[in-house]
Amino acid sequence: MATNTLKFDLKNADGTAKLARVLSMNIQSGDTILLGGPVGAGKTHFARSFIKSLLITDEDVPSPTFTLVQTYETQIGEVWHADLYRLSTEQEIEELGLSDAMTEAVCLIEWPDRLGSYTPTDALSIDINPLSALDERCLTARWSHPKWTAKTKGWQHD
Ligand SMILES: Nc1ncnc2c1ncn2[C@@H]1O[C@H](COP(=O)(O)OP(=O)(O)O)[C@@H](O)[C@H]1O
Ligand SMILES: [Mg+2]
Structure with a gap:
């Protein structure tokens, strides 16, 4: 379904942080970012x-492991950070x-596979995966x- 792909080799945690900061400059309410990848990949770090x-x-900015969601008042309005690993039913997404x-604020969602039928079709999907070197990620x-396409442009001028 996705028609556009960008791939980066990140040498360390600072490399991941930098991509996250650059992306944040072009984000506005209604934008959802889905963060996939295994435990310890760096989703929360991003x-x-x-x-x-x-x-x-x-x-x-703690991991929302147990609260499932944390919200922040920021320069660009409300930002939601969710970790859906412990979500029990899709109904909880409403609750x-x-x-x-996902339509009114900025959302960053870890374990987005739990969204099921609530998965937004207009989201940016980011997958982080470990590589052989300890701090390296794809x-x-x-x-x-x-x-x-415009919101990720900043990534290409590093
Ligand atoms: N390149 C990297 N990108 C992101 N995190 C990294 C990287 N290298 C090392 N780390 C470390 O890996 C850990 C990732 O933890 P976390 O972000 O909580 O993972 P997740 O939320 O995916 O389970 C952090 O301690 C972070 O400092
Ligand atoms: Mg996490």
């Missing part, structure tokens, strides 16, 4: 770097307010909605 670059006053947030971004 989301934390993204959110911290938009916060008005610095605060902790958490996440289905509305990041793949995929999208079909044309808005992401």
